[in-house]
Amino acid sequence: MSEYILEMKKITKTFPGVKALDNVDFKVKRGEIHCLVGENGSGKSTLMKILSGFYPYGEYDGEIIFDGKVQKFKHIHDSEKVGIVTIYQELALIPELTVYENIFLGHEIKDKLFIDWNKTIKSAIDVLQKIKPDLDTSRKVKDLGVGHQQIVEIAKALTKNVKLLILDEPTSSLNEDDSENLLKIIKDLKNHGVTSILISHKLKEVIEVADSITVLRDGKMVAYLDKKEEFTEANIIKYMVGREIEDIYPKRKKREFGEKIFEIRNWKAFDPKLDRYVVKDANMYVRKGEIVGIAGLMGAGRTELALSLFGNAKDYKVEGEMYFDGQWRRFKSPSEAIKSGFTYLSEDRKVLGLILDFDVKTNTTLAGLNKLKKGLFIDENEEIIIAEKYKESLRIKTPTVEQKVMNLSGGNQQKVAISKWLFVKPKLLILDEPTRGIDVGAKYEIYALMNKLVEEEGMSIVMISSELPEVLGMSDRIYVMSGGKIVGELDRTEATQEKIMAMAVEY
Template sequence: MTDDFILEMRGITKDFPGVRALDNVDFKVRRGEIHCLVGENGSGKSTMMKILSGFYPYGEYEGTIIFDGKEQRFRNIHDSESVGIVTIYQELALIPELTVYENIFLGHEIKRGRFIDWNETIKKAKDMLLHLKPDLDPSRKVKDLGVGHQQIVEIAKALSKNVKLLILDEPTSSLNEDDSENLLRIIRELKKKGITSILISHKLKEVVEVADTITVLRDGKMVGRLEKREEFTEANIVKYMVGREIEDIYPKRKKREFGEKIFEVKNWKAYDTSLNRYVVKDANFYVRRGEIVGIAGLMGAGRTELALSLFGNAKDYIVEGEMYFDGQRCNFRSPSEAIKAGFAYLSEDRKVTGLILDFDVRTNITLAGLKQLKKGLFVNDNEEIIVAERFKESLRIKTPSIEQKVMNLSGGNQQKVSIGKWLFVKPKLLILDEPTRGIDVGAKYEIYTLMNRLVEEEGMSIIMISSELPEVLGMSDRVYVMAGGKIVGELSREEATQEKIMHMAVDY
């Protein structure tokens, strides 16, 4: 492999109030390679890519960027795109109401004179999609596409800007297995065309599969650079990431007897009037005290819809069936009713429905249980500070202070704030919807350890919805499988395998 570097970042240092995000980092990428950037949440990966993309302009950091043989001083994202650096972020930057072809050329429209040449736009969009997803109709609106197809539109958009270096930030975090495989295939195809890629990912299996070179960051410093010829292993990468070996990502569970049924639903249905169909059909399942019950299934199986219909029916579905919680028949009419009864739900999308990003850590942690902190008409500030500090310490939330805005925290620490919010209300039953999506292996281990402590020491019950089958198998005492809105199977911890779950999920 030649040392023709398309990118060199030298001595990059970046400070935020109270924290050094990057500390004298050197980072090199060879022309035409797939270079994976890994590290725990808060290690500095996204900050470094935001510097490279011009999101943080020259002058707001120390160090030098050399791209394609020239020193660059990007003032904004447009500057970096003009030399061929394009970033695809985890939160896709598409306009749902526009068509695929309109999104691909948005901001750099093809014009004939003063007017947009729509015929040429559609033709070029088709040509681009031919190599990415030939059956994707460019006239479809983006809002009608699945996340996997939206990712492809983002890549086509990057190609339309004559990209030389493509940065992909957690591109498969929201994708199912098939869409993830297709996306990785496309990245390999782009490599054959001479396009260099930087891939940020927490999915180490994917990293090992596609990377030519791996750079590992920890606490804002570069701690390792692994080459393909040095046989990549997940264990080796984890050791660099967390500074220690984690022999088993899933903490050992104590063998124990479970208590009585704390929660049960019978013949439960949920009808979505906006879609004119049932999203949950005749669901029957139960949870015992001190038990972790996993719910597995493919995207669109109805897992989140089931959770929302039970937790106060936040989507206003038409619901039918029976629900029993803590010995009482109930039907929560709002999330606040569910919370009052001892039921909590951690949303799969912490940034949209789980947290208020503009608010600080303290406010987000206490938000769901403010009544506990009221003194007359007002919130007792001193008590609120004590509560927030307690959860900051017990959950090991990395933040300069509880007054820090949640938007400035890493994904793993945002997730810990979300969990702290629900632990404060002391639920008897906690639904965790994709609890480790988009967070690193070290933070995952901490969340798994916390889950075990909650069920073993505090007698809480947990329903865990997850698209990661190893997670379902590693953490669940029993597993229910959903498909097409139905619960199609139940497996004990001993019976459950990836093969059995997948067969149930696809053969219902």
């Protein structure tokens, strides 16, 4: 028996206008945790989609050998039959079904001809005990946040007969506690003989769990690292981006902030669907040219606060006072907020941030089409110029701005979503998990862009993030939320991870 459970040889995959993979050799030992890293657009997800059968045999060149046999998968079900289970970054859940229905969707527990719902519910509860014991299995997936939806997807995968588990950015939507819990599960699976391939941009996670690492860059395999060698972030980053990055958080200029651009007093938001307040008596302010971070655990109310302010798209019952740009405001719709210079980048780019079937150009200019009007029509030449400008400045990897956004990698989709709001030139920009699913090189570029926006253009930014190093590295001040309340405020000079976590678990 070979020591390698998987060997992929000379894999080449081409899309219109771009070679996604170029003669990639990839191998994984039995019973190990192998991490696959690289910048967005490097080919990681494409390689795994070939392995899973998403891209069927015949649509790529090269050979797949799994468990000693040459495989020619024509469908995802073919790979699952031999024990390869994939959790994609794009979640495959049905919103209208319950948690337990989604977990066993496609491999239902039956009693003769009918589904045994009692066993289904019990089994769903049992598997969730390992990941999120307090998640109500009777809730519909559409009522869950993106983080809890990811947990459902993970539970779904764990119910199958797994030999090789592929996880594409599984912790990108999880808080630190849930991320640590998932990494423990992966380690436990290893102890039971299950091999895992983990795609992650969180290099600390990679270093913590990896037995070996493959690095892709621009569709080519550029490095294979074994645990016998020393794993360091600096070394991995050098291979990923082709250069060394000394400090992931760009240096900030010392400056004086302007007047308050935004303030809320005793702000509340009641969710009729949940029959409870999701935001309670929140008080905060933001000054011109300031980056304010909002930290907290999943369910703390950070996103709910942002949505209740940005035109209240969720139809919360809101109370309290809000002042923006010197006036008392309560936006009746997101479009009214946008016209006033108040914008919000959603944490869920695929559903709320972008129109995936539209091209890069259209998504970039969608929120500010009035700027491009030429009489009754849109100036299409100017639209292309604008889109090309943001393609270059944000290093969006796409062969053309007329490429559909659905064909871009997750990180490049996020860059398009950011460019949409930059085109509007807002006075206040709320960024909800702005670097989720983005590689370390692109993160640096976005951080540098944030600094430029506040330092040179006087914009104000509120950044919601689950990554505490990011909050600490980028914020001038930090608010901490817990149980729907703002429970603390820290200046960047006094803030530490320990202080933030102590506040975050207060309620």
